[in-house]
Amino acid sequence: MAEYTNGKGLTNLVWVLAVLFLLFSGCTTVQTFPDKARAGDTITLAVGSADGMNRSNTTIAYTSDADPFNPVDLTPGIRAITKIYPDRTSNSWLFDSYLLGNIPEYSSHGPWEMLVVLDLPTTMPVGTGTIQVTTGAVYPTTADSVNSIPISMEILNGLGAPNPFNYRVTGTTDFPGNLSAIEPLPQFVVRQPVGASAPTTYGAIEITVAAPMTTSGGQPVPNSDVRVVVDDMGPRNLISQLQSSWVRNGDQFTVYFISPNGLMKYYESRFSIVLKPGNVAGSLGPSLISATYYDINGSTTTGPVPTITFE
Structure with a gap:
């Protein structure tokens, strides 16, 4: 260490x-x-x-x-x-x-x-x-x-x-820290609006986006070079017992959020699709495909429209 x-x-x-x-x-x-x-x-x-x-x-x-x-x-x-x-x-x-x-x-x-x-x-x-x-x-x-x-x-x-x-890792040799390594990597960010009018809480949210990406050489980006990171909302996630998973189909990503107790707020469904260095966003740009909201009983209900940007 x-x-x-x-x-x-x-x-x-x-x-x-x-x-x-x-x-x-x-x-x-x-x-x-x-x-x-x-x-x-x-x-x-x-x-x-x-x-x-x-x-x-x-x-x-x-x-x-x-x-x-x-x-x-x-x-x-x-x-x-x-x-x-x-x-x-x-x-x-x-x-x-x-x-x-x-x-x-x-x-x-x-x-x-x-x-x-x-x-x-x-x-x-x-x-x-x-x-x-x-x-x-x-x-x-x-x-x-x-x-x-x-x-x-x-x-x-x-x-x-x-x-x-x-x-210092071992021995007596000191190495200079690379602070740029702790900065955010290039990523697609899926955001929920601030102060949106929405039901109080949800049982589940499903968001599908298109996030076109290529390697620096123009090739498809392998799964090993992509991470989906759900934004940690601190005690809010603990209250809702938030669980998440995701699947990828080419440039299309679907992220599932589940709250077993039905106490998830809409903004807990924010996430990023993060690229390993050497990969870039595609020329077409990202887009939202769908956002589906469910109550504690599994019935669809209303919810705000998230946005997606590359930054």
Whole structure:
């Protein structure tokens, strides 16, 4: 098992996790970790429970209080944008249905916090200022977007260096961590609308989509290069006792969701079709074929229309 050998980066992440549960009401952070750093250092930003946030739709800039008309572009220093969750055996995940339940209810996605790992450029001006994150990602209806929240930051004297996030497998050799490996892979995302008018709960949901895909060489993608990942809704899934399975027929995927106690909310049927690196979406684009909803007695009933995108 790998052991991390660079404490500075882990300290930052510990601070993020320490305040994470305060943010799981759907709020957005207003602080970096750490909140003071040198030019060249690595910092982390917890930026709320954004949906669809990635490098292609996110920019970050720093504005010094002493020089507000010359912001510094921090976007090239992004090391990773990824989701973090509480431990699955923690009190927050298992029993705090109010805080963690708020995010799925008002976002139709799992209770995650987006984490940005960022290397500051060496040209940062010393003194106080603010970081502004701009993203096209969608936030829960009960939370402010990070787009409207300046994040305070102080740059200290001296020159720092990027954190390598070293790890050690065996012996005494350290290896630099590859943070891009923890970012989302290319995927088709099947989303349910937020705040949809729907029966209270369901016994089962069946969704079929077309997700055209090829290898980088234009060949059919083998099953070994595809994963169907159901979005984990935390305590909401535990309440409904959610079970899922899927079948593939070429580019057509059908995902089955079952709640033995009939307590599944419609948004628990969100999922992703994830591609192994080296595979791409087909030129025709994805489409929804059908979405069928069942009550606890197995009878069909009404439900919202999900969407599918590739990102």
